[in-house]
Amino acid sequence: MATLIAxxxxxxxxxxxxxDGKAISAQxxxxxxxxxxxxxxxxxxxVILVGDDLAxxxxxxxxxxxxxxxxxxxxxxxxxxxxxxxELLELIEKLNRDEKIHGILVQLPLPAHINESAVIKxxxxxxxxxxxxxxxxxxxxxxxxVFLPCTPAGIMELLSRSGIEVAGKRCVVVGRSNIxxxxxxxxxxHANGTVTVCHSKxxxxxxxxxxxxxxxxxxxxxxxxxxxxxxxGAVVIDVGIxxxxxxxxxxxxxxxxxxxxxxxxxxxxxxVGPMTITMLLKNTLVAAKQRV
Numbered sequence: 001m002a003t004l005i006a007x008x009x010x011x012x013x014x015x016x017x018x019x020d021g022k023a024i025s026a027q028x029x030x031x032x033x034x035x036x037x038x039x040x041x042x043x044x045x046x047v048i049l050v051g052d053d054l055a056x057x058x059x060x061x062x063x064x065x066x067x068x069x070x071x072x073x074x075x076x077x078x079x080x081x082x083x084x085x086x087e088l089l090e091l092i093e094k095l096n097r098d099e100k101i102h103g104i105l106v107q108l109p110l111p112a113h114i115n116e117s118a119v120i121k122x123x124x125x126x127x128x129x130x131x132x133x134x135x136x137x138x139x140x141x142x143x144x145x146v147f148l149p150c151t152p153a154g155i156m157e158l159l160s161r162s163g164i165e166v167a168g169k170r171c172v173v174v175g176r177s178n179i180x181x182x183x184x185x186x187x188x189x190h191a192n193g194t195v196t197v198c199h200s201k202x203x204x205x206x207x208x209x210x211x212x213x214x215x216x217x218x219x220x221x222x223x224x225x226x227x228x229x230x231x232x233g234a235v236v237i238d239v240g241i242x243x244x245x246x247x248x249x250x251x252x253x254x255x256x257x258x259x260x261x262x263x264x265x266x267x268x269x270x271x272v273g274p275m276t277i278t279m280l281l282k283n284t285l286v287a288a289k290q291r292v
Contacts, residue, residue: 016262043288051081103129129283152184154275167192172212
């Protein structure tokens with residue numbers, strides 16, 4: 001019995017602390033709701049959805065509900081899939097001029113006949129709450145951001161509110177997308193982390209990952225990060241949203257195998273995911289304050 005108790009205690013000691021994205025997101029939303037309630041001008045978010053992508057419709061509904069939760073104004077513009085690029089740009093220009101709208105978000109992906117880059121560049125940088133416009137990406141890069149990209153900003157909040165220090169840590173980011181990989185690498189660098197970015201051409205990826213004290217995976221491949229790629233005591237942030245062989249939602253990280261080795265780890269679902277829309281709300285609040 002004593003041996004069993006000792007083994008159980010050791011297992012509990014070795015288990016990683018789960019970073020609860022739902023709880024941290026709820027905490028931030030409560031803070032936002034309090035701040036919005038004190039404003040004379042209600043922050044306004046406009047979301048544009050082109051086409052009938054089911055996942056995109058779900059994301060848009062969630063964004064609208066989140067706005068209502070914190071007391072923000074929102075409007076959704078549903079456009080048919082055959083909408084032309086010029087028609088979409090015309091709507092964006094109208095929203096750029098609309099004083100009750102402080103943030104504009106065009107739900108991606110767009111239909112193939114619409115130039116995504118042209119659409120992003122048409123949004124007023126002061127209303128670019130996704131932080132995709134080259135102006136805002138540039139300001140982020142030099143350390144003078146107006147807005148912070150939503151998912152990377154959510155990751156930084158998870159680290160900060162979990163008491164995890166970035167300064168001086170070896171940080172490895174797996175993935176180099178414009179939405180997550182590149183901006184989170186920049187933000188970790190600004191937080192004085194020593195940052196390595198890995199990608200499909202990286203030699204000996206497993207060895208690079210094992211060097212990490214903070215490991216961020218954003219590749220979109222279920223179970224891609226295995227236990228042999230993680231050093232004992234590492235902080236593991238899983239950005240991936242995938243479906244496993246059983247059809248269930250899962251991340252990039254083999255959670256069951258990696259969790260015993262990590263000091264902190266984010267689950268999927270319930271880790272990074274809840275933070276993205278919350279940080280979108282925060283950007284909308286920032287945009288509204290700038291126009292008061």
